[in-house]
Amino acid sequence: MRILRNLRQALHGLKLNKGNTFLMTLGVMIGIASLTVIVAIGEGTKSTVLERIANMGFGPESFSVYSGGGRLFFGRNRNITSMTLQDADDIRAMPGVAIVVPRQRKRMRIINKKEFTTTRVYGVSPEWQPARQWKVVDGEFFNDMDMDRKRKVIVLGNTPARKIFGETDPLGKKIRVGQVFFEVIGLLETKGLTESGYDPDDRALIPLTTAMSRLFRQAHLHSIKVVSTSSDIVRQTMEGVTQVLRRNHGLSPLADDDFRFVTPEGIMQWVTESEQALNRMLLLISTVSLLVGGVVIMNILLVSIRERIREIGVRRCFGARRTDITQQFLFESVLVSLLGGAMGSVVGWVLSSSLKYFDFLPVKITLDPFVLAFGFSMVVGLIFGIHPARKAASLSPDETIR
Secondary structure, rough: OOOHHHHHHHHHHHHHHHHHHHHHHHHHHHHHHHHHHHHHHHHHHHHHHHHHHOOOOOOOOEEEEEEEEEOOOOOOOOOOOOOOOHHHHHHHHOEEEEHHHHHHOOOEEEEEOOOOEEEEEEOOOOOHHHOOOEEEEOOOOOOOHHHHOOEEEEEHHHHHHHHOOEEEEOOOOOEEEEOEEEEEEEEEEOOOOOOOOOOOOOEEEEHHHHHHHOOOOOOOOOOOEEEEEOOOOHHHHHHHHHHHHHHHOOOOOOOOEEEEEEHHHHHOOOHHHHHHHHHHHHHHHHHHHHHHHEEEHHHHHHHHHHHHHHHHHHHOOOOOOOHHHHHHHHHHHHHHHHHHHHHHHHHHHHHHHHHHHHHOOOOOOHHHHHHHHHHHHHHHHHHHHHHHHHHHOOOHHHHHOO
């Protein structure tokens, strides 16, 4: 019964001191809102990376080689023109290599009469389709003859096809890519938007030779995808590719590679390292935010005690014990923290949803940060309410009624 009475007294005290209650709630609310938004951005970033990796078409027997040295996705800007079709041909001739797909890539505007959109245009060889295992649902993929004759044909993903043709059948129609007209000969199978908003269907494919001579007008490759005959020999195949490329590029024994490998294992290692670094950053930011909120609660409660000395004295005169005063102020601290946590969760959800809706940042909203918010709020309220509660309980009746 005493606990319930002290709880009611705490609620009454918070109602009487609305200004202080608002300030204490605001401190925790900002901390929790920051925590939930940061977690949502972190989860969204991680989800986006994993989804894009999945859409790169990696299997255990495949890897890619990118122009430019460096680690994984972060290549150096120098020597980005290092790889050529000759490199792809030499890799294709290696034992243990099943498929080789040389690639070029550029984001370009495609136009159908008055309708236009911007999409990722890839120059690839016909082996792209079996390497990626991506079906053509209407029409056909370009073949070796199209490559040899540098034909101006194009295969569209669902997104650009829908944007510039609507419900009209695009097969056989002419579209303009940059300043060059192409005939649409195929439509790729629709993959659909990923949870984080990445669109794998936002692409168009043309013969590599056409891209090199008619559209991009550049001889170097963006990357080469290699599929080994078995996942057991991937490492051995990579060593052979390294030897071929270093020889072709005339690199001295002491020179750094002017290319880099991207493998499923390397990607997962990078994702794990990035996630660990992100988690450490989130922990630091969350801790600082909640500490600030807790300090605000403690300081305002300490100030409030001086303002409420008479209230404390009246309670003591009517038989309240020191434990009752301690419980009252602890309840006030915890209640304010929980209220701030609830409001911070709502604000965090609104901000995260806004970021996701307007596509400012990759965001993934999960239930976990909101559940943790209440737990953290209670802990903050308890820890930072102990000192003010003890301070209030230590006042003697004589001090409080002067």
